[in-house]
Amino acid sequence: MNKIILLTGFxxxxxxxxxxxxxxxxxxxxxxxxxxxxxxxQLPCAFGVASKLLHHIVEExxxxxxxxxxxxxxxxxxxxxxxxxxVDDAPIQDNRKRQLVDxxxxxxxxxxxxxxxxxxxxxxxxxxxGLPASVSQSAGTFVCNHVxxxxxxxxxxxxxxxxxxxxxxxxxxxxxxxxxxxxxxRLTDMIEGLRIAVRTVLAYDVDLREAxxxxx
Amino acid sequence: MNKIILLTGFxxxxxxxxxxxxxxxxxxxxxxxxxxxxxxxQLPCAFGVASKLLHHIVEExxxxxxxxxxxxxxxxxxxxxxxxxxVDDAPIQDNRKRQLVDxxxxxxxxxxxxxxxxxxxxxxxxxxxGLPASVSQSAGTFVCNHVxxxxxxxxxxxxxxxxxxxxxxxxxxxxxxxxxxxxxxRLTDMIEGLRIAVRTVLAYDVDLREAxxxxx
Amino acid sequence: MNKIILLTGFxxxxxxxxxxxxxxxxxxxxxxxxxxxxxxxQLPCAFGVASKLLHHIVEExxxxxxxxxxxxxxxxxxxxxxxxxxVDDAPIQDNRKRQLVDxxxxxxxxxxxxxxxxxxxxxxxxxxxGLPASVSQSAGTFVCNHVxxxxxxxxxxxxxxxxxxxxxxxxxxxxxxxxxxxxxxRLTDMIEGLRIAVRTVLAYDVDLREAxxxxx
Amino acid sequence: MNKIILLTGFxxxxxxxxxxxxxxxxxxxxxxxxxxxxxxxQLPCAFGVASKLLHHIVEExxxxxxxxxxxxxxxxxxxxxxxxxxVDDAPIQDNRKRQLVDxxxxxxxxxxxxxxxxxxxxxxxxxxxGLPASVSQSAGTFVCNHVxxxxxxxxxxxxxxxxxxxxxxxxxxxxxxxxxxxxxxRLTDMIEGLRIAVRTVLAYDVDLREAxxxxx
Numbered sequence: 001m002n003k004i005i006l007l008t009g010f011x012x013x014x015x016x017x018x019x020x021x022x023x024x025x026x027x028x029x030x031x032x033x034x035x036x037x038x039x040x041x042q043l044p045c046a047f048g049v050a051s052k053l054l055h056h057i058v059e060e061x062x063x064x065x066x067x068x069x070x071x072x073x074x075x076x077x078x079x080x081x082x083x084x085x086x087v088d089d090a091p092i093q094d095n096r097k098r099q100l101v102d103x104x105x106x107x108x109x110x111x112x113x114x115x116x117x118x119x120x121x122x123x124x125x126x127x128x129x130g131l132p133a134s135v136s137q138s139a140g141t142f143v144c145n146h147v148x149x150x151x152x153x154x155x156x157x158x159x160x161x162x163x164x165x166x167x168x169x170x171x172x173x174x175x176x177x178x179x180x181x182x183x184x185x186r187l188t189d190m191i192e193g194l195r196i197a198v199r200t201v202l203a204y205d206v207d208l209r210e211a212x213x214x215x216x
Numbered sequence: 217m218n219k220i221i222l223l224t225g226f227x228x229x230x231x232x233x234x235x236x237x238x239x240x241x242x243x244x245x246x247x248x249x250x251x252x253x254x255x256x257x258q259l260p261c262a263f264g265v266a267s268k269l270l271h272h273i274v275e276e277x278x279x280x281x282x283x284x285x286x287x288x289x290x291x292x293x294x295x296x297x298x299x300x301x302x303v304d305d306a307p308i309q310d311n312r313k314r315q316l317v318d319x320x321x322x323x324x325x326x327x328x329x330x331x332x333x334x335x336x337x338x339x340x341x342x343x344x345x346g347l348p349a350s351v352s353q354s355a356g357t358f359v360c361n362h363v364x365x366x367x368x369x370x371x372x373x374x375x376x377x378x379x380x381x382x383x384x385x386x387x388x389x390x391x392x393x394x395x396x397x398x399x400x401x402r403l404t405d406m407i408e409g410l411r412i413a414v415r416t417v418l419a420y421d422v423d424l425r426e427a428x429x430x431x432x
Numbered sequence: 433m434n435k436i437i438l439l440t441g442f443x444x445x446x447x448x449x450x451x452x453x454x455x456x457x458x459x460x461x462x463x464x465x466x467x468x469x470x471x472x473x474q475l476p477c478a479f480g481v482a483s484k485l486l487h488h489i490v491e492e493x494x495x496x497x498x499x500x501x502x503x504x505x506x507x508x509x510x511x512x513x514x515x516x517x518x519v520d521d522a523p524i525q526d527n528r529k530r531q532l533v534d535x536x537x538x539x540x541x542x543x544x545x546x547x548x549x550x551x552x553x554x555x556x557x558x559x560x561x562g563l564p565a566s567v568s569q570s571a572g573t574f575v576c577n578h579v580x581x582x583x584x585x586x587x588x589x590x591x592x593x594x595x596x597x598x599x600x601x602x603x604x605x606x607x608x609x610x611x612x613x614x615x616x617x618r619l620t621d622m623i624e625g626l627r628i629a630v631r632t633v634l635a636y637d638v639d640l641r642e643a644x645x646x647x648x
Numbered sequence: 649m650n651k652i653i654l655l656t657g658f659x660x661x662x663x664x665x666x667x668x669x670x671x672x673x674x675x676x677x678x679x680x681x682x683x684x685x686x687x688x689x690q691l692p693c694a695f696g697v698a699s700k701l702l703h704h705i706v707e708e709x710x711x712x713x714x715x716x717x718x719x720x721x722x723x724x725x726x727x728x729x730x731x732x733x734x735v736d737d738a739p740i741q742d743n744r745k746r747q748l749v750d751x752x753x754x755x756x757x758x759x760x761x762x763x764x765x766x767x768x769x770x771x772x773x774x775x776x777x778g779l780p781a782s783v784s785q786s787a788g789t790f791v792c793n794h795v796x797x798x799x800x801x802x803x804x805x806x807x808x809x810x811x812x813x814x815x816x817x818x819x820x821x822x823x824x825x826x827x828x829x830x831x832x833x834r835l836t837d838m839i840e841g842l843r844i845a846v847r848t849v850l851a852y853d854v855d856l857r858e859a860x861x862x863x864x
Binding site for chain 2: 076077126127129130131133134172173174176178180181182183184185186188189
């Protein structure tokens, strides 16, 4: 039986009419290769609602790997998140008009969870393929981080072998065309990048050890 | 007889092994549409040599329009240059190992020439097509600006109706993959962008009047 | 008996001959106000060595509050760190020529600790005083984060009521004069900013709840 | 009889309640040293009005040197402008609610004028004094550039030996405190920087030849 790789993307938020994370993920739905099949699902950009839906999807789909994907307007590359932190601190309202400030994602939960994806290997393979990529030290404090933390906490509870993590993608060119000064990446490159990420997760049980940090 | 549109790109410089300006321009060589034909030529990244070669090409080809294209590693979009200034002030050596500092491009020439392309219309049409673009207030003080100024000066001497200008393009993704933190643009988008630029030049005898400046 | 406030700064690193964190902290040594006295100590910029020394200092000095201060060349303001994470991943060698990559600060320790300083109140008070400040979501993965994590872990072990956190400061103007493009802050402003930080910690047992997060 | 050095600063604009250019310049009014005296004047942030006033001031004061100073919110250092260009292209309204777009500063005037200040020497001396500084290739297309161009054009008409140029200064810390992410500089450093600029102009009849340009 095939391994299930769950990819999630988000609905548009913050006055955008498109979200590149979902545009890239949706294309990879039902992609099969070797012994895996990809399941693609969209999440709402809303605290609580998104994490609950993701938990249900994970229970239903039983994935071996979950790669959450989110839009990071203003970033230049595919940035592979290192860590999810236990705080919601939103600079803007979510799609349900809620702006949580300094609320834990999970009351009583630990301060953070590290990604269990091979983040250095993913960045390495993306760059090898000519795609701009980097390790990111913070997934922010909005819905992306919320969903990321929430799933890692659930996974820790279950004692599962499921591996999970979050990748942020830049604006699409068509979005950057409306945000002068913002960098962008082509959808086809994001899709190719996610294919590489999926294959890399399956190829690396242990991550590469390559410098990917920052002095501050 | 068809109008000739001359597009020029540069050879690689500054330790790169590829220059997106030439990669994009070369693809458009011999492109015909309506009443125009594109001629594509490569320029060396060297003070003096590049401008002399360009003058010869222009005399040979007799273009109605010249769009010089150059690499601007670190920029986020296709930036349409407003002005060429009469100074070489190089932060690095050119490909002939020359680093000119505070030398005029043309001794005794005027301080600057404005682009005679419809720069606002080009930016407008690029954005309409979903491609990130902006007006740039400075083409720098290296070989791109040198060639740009030199040609505009020659054109002023000739009293020609030829229109000319410079467009800077970002790194390609494969370059940005080796320059963490640098934005990039896909080659296919640059090529499409240059097609739009050519069509826009021919469609607009008078430029659009849309704000494209900056406070500083 | 007076409360002890421990301020630490670092020695210069990464080819600098000065470290603004220590320059600011040293000035505040022996500062007394109300019921507190400040003790100022310098830490080496070296993994392990710095954290061990800090533990000894804390045992000796028995502070109520520890504010670690570090240099963040390239940042624009006094950035109050939210969280310390359990990883050393150095992009450069420390002052002992060691470059740790993907090693936990404390083997078996939790993924992260939140600052126990009132970070929102500090940012609020700094801005009120006309000093640029922000909450930072990542203290990096170098020696600053190492020392920060290490102390928070120790504090958790002790079950102490000691509050602790890290503030990053920009380059001094004289450093930025050698790093064209880098922002800077005056030493006098950093010193005033640290005075405000100390007073704010003592004034706020519970932090303000004001948005200070980012979408990504 | 003493040489007159005219320094001008602007009134606040763009929703600010202070303009660092005027705050710095006003302090230097009546400063005497060696054989010069500084005259400090404020200009309105309004197209046309500002340049006309400046012409009157120059006729009245008969300065040997004019250093116009303007606010460049978002820049990191004292940036010494290389060139003024013959275009008004405002991204925002001026203080008289006018937003000029693609209008020449002087109809029929040349495309640009170079600063006649020793810009490389000023940057050199500022950095030597530990103050962040750089050459800027564009003064923008708003009121600062407008006034700069207008004065250089007037000076060319007169055939005067008066030297003139523009220096942009960053936000003050108190402004940056309201613009999170913006760099800043202390007023005292700007004042010291302007003193150095004045002395440098008088000390250098011929500019230093040091690289200060950019590739793009």
